[in-house]
Amino acid sequence: MIDRAQKALDILLEGNKNFVSGKSSALNRDINSLKALSQGQSPIACVVTCSDSRVIPELVFDKGFGDIFVVRCAGAVIGENILESVEYAVDHLNVPLVMVLSHDDCGVMKAAKSLYPKEPEHLQLLIRSVYEIIDDEAECYNEIARNYTLTKKRKLLKRSEILRKAHHEKKFEIVRAYLKFDTGEVVVVND
Numbered sequence: 001m002i003d004r005a006q007k008a009l010d011i012l013l014e015g016n017k018n019f020v021s022g023k024s025s026a027l028n029r030d031i032n033s034l035k036a037l038s039q040g041q042s043p044i045a046c047v048v049t050c051s052d053s054r055v056i057p058e059l060v061f062d063k064g065f066g067d068i069f070v071v072r073c074a075g076a077v078i079g080e081n082i083l084e085s086v087e088y089a090v091d092h093l094n095v096p097l098v099m100v101l102s103h104d105d106c107g108v109m110k111a112a113k114s115l116y117p118k119e120p121e122h123l124q125l126l127i128r129s130v131y132e133i134i135d136d137e138a139e140c141y142n143e144i145a146r147n148y149t150l151t152k153k154r155k156l157l158k159r160s161e162i163l164r165k166a167h168h169e170k171k172f173e174i175v176r177a178y179l180k181f182d183t184g185e186v187v188v189v190n191d
């Protein structure tokens with residue numbers, strides 16, 4: 001992994017340790033922190049994650065204003081708007097790390113698992129996207145969420161020429177991770 005990406009990952013995981021142990025430093029969360037950033041931002045990482053109200057990257061990584069560029073959508077499904085947002089983080093904000101973060105008890109994964117293979121009446125784009133990786137033998141929905149991060153990582157590179165080029169030039173790395181609700185721990189998932 002490139003140095004800048006490893007450093008950013010270390011900072012996030014160190015912050016997660018603080019959070020898990022109940023010793024969050026909670027830096028950069030006051031009004032002065034926001035004022036200091038009024039002319040620009042320079043986040044250390046982009047986190048692509050679910051809109052779930054229990055998944056709050058700034059809290060689980062013990063970070064505050066200006067630290068993380070968060071891209072969210074239910075299920076963290078990679079659509080066009082999500083792709084362009086990540087491109088912005090990499091190409092304009094020069095983040096060295098993109099983390100694809102999934103989580104326990106995801107509503108979109110649950111819905112896909114229970115409906116498969118029926119045509120969904122609601123949430124069609126989200127559920128069809130998860131269908132790509134499941135079959136009749138599919139594991140529990142938490143396992144699906146973990147595995148699905150690999151599809152998301154591949155989609156980011158496959159569907160975006162900007163990301164592919166930047167990745168090829170070693171300007172950033174993509175890591176997969178998973179938030180456990182019982183411990184608050186973020187576990188990096190190896191490819």
Ligand SMILES: [Zn+2]
Pocket residue numbers: 050051052074075076103105106107108
């Ligand atoms: Zn979710």
